[in-house]
Amino acid sequence: MIDLIQNTLDGVMIGSSYALLALGFTLIFGTMRRLNLAYGPTIMAGAYLGTYASLRLGIGALPVALLVIVGAALVGLYVERLCFRPFGEGAVMASMISSFAVWMQIEEAATLAMPRHLNAFPPLITSAPIALGPYFFRADHLLMLIVAAVVAGLVYLALYHTRFGLGVRTVIDHRRAAELVGVPTERIMMLAFVLASSIGGIAGFLIAAGDGQITPMFGMWATTKGLIAMMLGGLGSVPGALLGGLALGVIETHAQSLFGPQVRDLIAWGLLFAVLTFWPGGLLGTRRIARAAAVQRRM
Amino acid sequence: MLLQLEGLTVRFGGVEALRALDLSLAPGHSLGLMGPNGCGKTTLFNVISGLVRPDSGRVVFRGDDITRSAVHDIARRGIARTFQTIRLFPQMTVRDNVRPAAAQGSPGEETQIVERALVQVGLAAKRDTLADELSLGEQRRLEIARALARSPHLVLMDEPTAGLDSEETDELVELIADAVLPASGLILIEHKPDVIAALCPMAVLLDQGHKMTEAPPADLFASEAFRSAYLGVIVRPVPQS
Amino acid sequence: MDDYLVGVLSNIGIISFVALSAYVLLLAGEVSFGQQAFFAIGAYAAGMASAMLRWPLAPALCLGALIGAVAAVAVGRATLRLTGLYFSMATLAFAEMVRIAFEIFTLQVDIGGSRVGPNGPDGFGDIRYLFENEITSIQYLCAIYVLLAMVLAGFFMLERSRAGRMLRQAGTDAVLAELQGVRVVRVRLIAAAAAGALAGLGGGLYAHLLTYVEPGNFNIMLGVHSLAYGLIGGLGTAFGPVLGVLIDIGLLESSRLFAGYRMIVFGGLVAVLLIVRPRGLLDERAVHRISTYVKGLFDALAARRLDRSLRRR
Numbered sequence: 068m069i070d071l072i073q074n075t076l077d078g079v080m081i082g083s084s085y086a087l088l089a090l091g092f093t094l095i096f097g098t099m100r101r102l103n104l105a106y107g108p109t110i111m112a113g114a115y116l117g118t119y120a121s122l123r124l125g126i127g128a129l130p131v132a133l134l135v136i137v138g139a140a141l142v143g144l145y146v147e148r149l150c151f152r153p154f155g156e157g158a159v160m161a162s163m164i165s166s167f168a169v170w171m172q173i174e175e176a177a178t179l180a181m182p183r184h185l186n187a188f189p190p191l192i193t194s195a196p197i198a199l200g201p202y203f204f205r206a207d208h209l210l211m212l213i214v215a216a217v218v219a220g221l222v223y224l225a226l227y228h229t230r231f232g233l234g235v236r237t238v239i240d241h242r243r244a245a246e247l248v249g250v251p252t253e254r255i256m257m258l259a260f261v262l263a264s265s266i267g268g269i270a271g272f273l274i275a276a277g278d279g280q281i282t283p284m285f286g287m288w289a290t291t292k293g294l295i296a297m298m299l300g301g302l303g304s305v306p307g308a309l310l311g312g313l314a315l316g317v318i319e320t321h322a323q324s325l326f327g328p329q330v331r332d333l334i335a336w337g338l339l340f341a342v343l344t345f346w347p348g349g350l351l352g353t354r355r356i357a358r359a360a361a362v363q364r365r366m
Numbered sequence: 367m368l369l370q371l372e373g374l375t376v377r378f379g380g381v382e383a384l385r386a387l388d389l390s391l392a393p394g395h396s397l398g399l400m401g402p403n404g405c406g407k408t409t410l411f412n413v414i415s416g417l418v419r420p421d422s423g424r425v426v427f428r429g430d431d432i433t434r435s436a437v438h439d440i441a442r443r444g445i446a447r448t449f450q451t452i453r454l455f456p457q458m459t460v461r462d463n464v465r466p467a468a469a470q471g472s473p474g475e476e477t478q479i480v481e482r483a484l485v486q487v488g489l490a491a492k493r494d495t496l497a498d499e500l501s502l503g504e505q506r507r508l509e510i511a512r513a514l515a516r517s518p519h520l521v522l523m524d525e526p527t528a529g530l531d532s533e534e535t536d537e538l539v540e541l542i543a544d545a546v547l548p549a550s551g552l553i554l555i556e557h558k559p560d561v562i563a564a565l566c567p568m569a570v571l572l573d574q575g576h577k578m579t580e581a582p583p584a585d586l587f588a589s590e591a592f593r594s595a596y597l598g599v600i601v602r603p604v605p606q607s
Numbered sequence: 608m609d610d611y612l613v614g615v616l617s618n619i620g621i622i623s624f625v626a627l628s629a630y631v632l633l634l635a636g637e638v639s640f641g642q643q644a645f646f647a648i649g650a651y652a653a654g655m656a657s658a659m660l661r662w663p664l665a666p667a668l669c670l671g672a673l674i675g676a677v678a679a680v681a682v683g684r685a686t687l688r689l690t691g692l693y694f695s696m697a698t699l700a701f702a703e704m705v706r707i708a709f710e711i712f713t714l715q716v717d718i719g720g721s722r723v724g725p726n727g728p729d730g731f732g733d734i735r736y737l738f739e740n741e742i743t744s745i746q747y748l749c750a751i752y753v754l755l756a757m758v759l760a761g762f763f764m765l766e767r768s769r770a771g772r773m774l775r776q777a778g779t780d781a782v783l784a785e786l787q788g789v790r791v792v793r794v795r796l797i798a799a800a801a802a803g804a805l806a807g808l809g810g811g812l813y814a815h816l817l818t819y820v821e822p823g824n825f826n827i828m829l830g831v832h833s834l835a836y837g838l839i840g841g842l843g844t845a846f847g848p849v850l851g852v853l854i855d856i857g858l859l860e861s862s863r864l865f866a867g868y869r870m871i872v873f874g875g876l877v878a879v880l881l882i883v884r885p886r887g888l889l890d891e892r893a894v895h896r897i898s899t900y901v902k903g904l905f906d907a908l909a910a911r912r913l914d915r916s917l918r919r920r
Binding site for chain 3: 441459466
């Protein structure tokens, strides 16, 4: 029983990092209706910048964090310009494939910059366990949870209490209508993209700091987790992304303790596959309307 | 009866696009379909071709209930359709656009059928041109050739003269009268009264999914229902005292 | 011919199969990130048949292709009714599941005193059919290219057939194709089966060339690359994906020019082409122009021959 709760708590904490990744994914998908598969690699680019600075220039953890976030934001801008801006509303697949191509670029660039597979990453705080009753929490995991909650809260505030957030919500709801009422949609989408990349940078920093290392596999890993978490929670829904991340973390932790890391990954992908084939995009009623809308769009 | 629509109702979310619509068409006849934008004309075509399932009602074609049939099945039964905005395979040649999906006899026979359709619409010389290199008028004729090649029993045309000038409109009307009318039934959506008058002995007025009137074109255009559907009810100004 | 060149050419030939596999689905309008799964399935199936069941090469390869096709149809039934984005993600998920499954998969038998067979993450070694039957690398290279030539000939015939037209129509505008009587779902399933067979055949060839395979070979990179080959080389003809493979493996990997920067260049090429030429270098319009030009040449030649024969009278 204690194990069960411990695993669940661990899962929630790991899930909070997934939630942040999913949040960034969702912000981009919600505003652009397209998947950014270079999302994880964008974060990784920032993390590599941070590692480079820390190892070669000896910079401390907090400035590294800033570097990671800024780096991710800048690379995000590059992705937005190359893979998303040139395409109109319809070309969903083109952006997705293009972002995959950029993923290839970023992964190779990272390997060129830091040829070693494993690179040390400065920890932010100790990973020493804190005991609370019969349960143990790693301090850095706890920090992750707190930061994720704060970021989620800030994003909520931004979305619902700022003009920018209002713009984002209108673009998510109906881009053409937003354009027609004068919302600067291109700028909003670009800003949302940069915001999403920055959030990813925060998550990336905390994850890498917690692991104490960064490898070129991080890009793929982050994209995978963000994607699965977002789909679990319901494509394009902000609260869904957060919930999906937490759920994925919990499921994974239990799966790992029962079956080991490979089956854990198998289940994560299997979950995505199941959600896609049986419950794509959520509510039942929207599916028929979505089909009619698809017919309409082609007419 | 070639086509019979019984009590068709279609709802999209909260909006009723079609309301208990009844319609029938005898073989070889042509029917005009008019009404303001958003009154359900295109939805009606979508229901007949099978792209949209009605919430209630039936579509009966040549005695068979095709309400829930698959789109490709309905097409193979002999219902052809053109679109308001041109819809072709842009990167395929004119000839490949016209060639039917289902085999029509031997390859030699099929080539003849395709050739005949192209000649009828006047595009035989352009048979190897890519579809998106044609002019708008030529593309409209290509759509008609595509319909003709399948020798359909029923053709549904959705504003075929949209975007054409008056000379091109007259040419297209002549083409429809010469090539389509003699061979199949026709339901024609159009906003231009002269086009309807030239091609259809009867016309139906739709407003907000409801069949308001069914009458010969001349009578329809003169009716109060026609005027209020297209122009709305004219509110009398309050007299100034 | 030196060994390195033979190796590169063999590689180009084999990867062309996966590229053509993704290409068939692209023609049907589907973007699959997961063809590497069928490549893996074909590799393991053919390898197991020849190394463990001691089958000859040809039946083993056929088995690989067959199981690839069957698996593709099984997955396709579930995924092909999904719209573009969801389909692509589902293929990604499926491929990763297959890869992880092979990391767990262990099945070994005793052959002549040693253990042979898939061994989880260590992969599957000792697929030694070529050695045991003294097939040289050049002979194998010829075999690969004969098979590839047959496949390309098949595509050539497909483009001129009704089936090929229906495939392209389903891929260009599925709704319009349905309205013309094309059974789009069936067309897509058949395309998926063909794609699975092609990837499976390539996988079998791959396993025997390398004599060993490991799950790490069949990662997402391979899948994305196979997709990219068609997008770069062009979707107007089956030579398009092959051209893409030539550009990547032939030009980028083999030349010293791009050492270490291959992916950056390749990725950049894909991204830029998607903007300026979304159907690739040899797109439908280019192919149409080339074939019209060639036809014109033939007509001119025939006219000249006729003219000459008339003048001789």
